């Protein structure tokens with residue numbers, strides 16, 4: 001399928017590479033042009049403008065946030081002006097529920113398709129096709145891009161016909177992950193200050209009741225106090241909690257824990273930690289307890 005890909009950051013570069021390796025005709029575009037070089041080496045065509053990358057049947061975007069997506073889609077010479085009628089914009093970025101609904105309406109009006117496809121999994125999962133894909137959109141549009149989804153993810157969940165429902169689900173998932181990171185950080189600080197070895201505690205947890213990837217992966221990072229380099233930057237995690245709270249406010253759903261997480265990410269940002277991995281909030285409890293790193 002003739003495919004375009006905009007946004008070759010930590011996630012997008014691996015996803016675009018998967019599509020190339022699977023033999024799809026892929027054109028890529030990134031604001032900072034140098035990130036397209038490794039993709040050109042594996043057969044991608046590199047576009048100089050958004051109009052060029054949009055000349056396709058399915059256009060993926062994997063951008064930082066609402067502001068980036070707004071510029072790329074609604075800007076002059078952007079996706080909305082350039083995508084052919086009937087082609088589908090597949091938005092993988094973690095963006096707000098509200099902005100996703102706006103994208104949906106704008107594409108519908110322009111005669112273009114729109115599937116919201118936020119993902120679960122970090123850059124290693126993106127590069128190896130092991131993402132979990134959360135699709136929101138019309139069934140026929142999701143089916144049309146299914147061969148591409150099979151290359152990108154180990155499983156696709158089609159959650160609703162309304163694209164923005166997928167964004168709500170994605171934000172709720174990141175809320176759960178961030179809650180696990182924070183609570184693991186607190187539990188590790190407690191037992192360590194009481195004299196228990198961090199690595200032995202990790203082994204105990206993840207070989208018993210907490211034998212799950214989210215505890216294993218983030219537990220290891222916390223036990224090793226290894227939060228750099230970032231696989232998922234804390235500034236983006238902070239953005240996700242902000243978007244979660246926005247959605248919760250719109251739906252009038254109190255989320256008390258989310259307020260605590262917002263403050264934890266703010267604390268990390270205030271200490272200059274925005275570019276660390278988002279799991280670095282799991283190191284704050286140890287610092288609060290005056291433990292050595």
Ligand code: NAP
Pocket residue numbers: 006007008009010011012030031032035062063064065067068069071072092093094095119120121122123231232233236
């Ligand atoms: P990243 O490495 O920071 O990449 C961000 C991408 O957005 C880059 O291609 C960047 O272009 C582009 N961008 C930013 N502002 C832009 C603008 N104003 N105009 C045009 N392009 C712009 O981020 P990432 O980790 O790949 O994450 C991408 C999205 O996936 C985010 O929404 C994130 O929340 C979500 N996500 C991330 C992970 C993860 O583990 N990393 C997992 C699931 C979901 P430049 O290269 O020019 O800066």
